[in-house]
Amino acid sequence: MLRPKRYTAYIQWNRQRGYYAGYIPGIGGTESWGDDMDDLKGNLRDNLSRRLRDRPVRAQQAVPPRPGFRRIDIKA
Numbered sequence: 001m002l003r004p005k006r007y008t009a010y011i012q013w014n015r016q017r018g019y020y021a022g023y024i025p026g027i028g029g030t031e032s033w034g035d036d037m038d039d040l041k042g043n044l045r046d047n048l049s050r051r052l053r054d055r056p057v058r059a060q061q062a063v064p065p066r067p068g069f070r071r072i073d074i075k076a
Helices: 037-054
Strands: 006-014 019-023 032-034 070-075
Touching: 006 037, 019 037, 032 037, 037 070
Parallel strands: none
Antiparallel strands: 006 019, 006 070, 019 032
């Protein structure tokens, strides 16, 4: 069984709409949102797992975050 690999995600709290939004840089289709941090992490993990199953992903390049986002780690 393979051990989970760690990926960097960037997240932010949307005050106007009342949810967390996030994405994994360098891997299209991983953008997601959630009502709380646990929900967001689960959604990001699911999107990432789906993308990894669909096609292999190359190593991430250092991509600066979008303004207002902060960094977290996601395992998948």
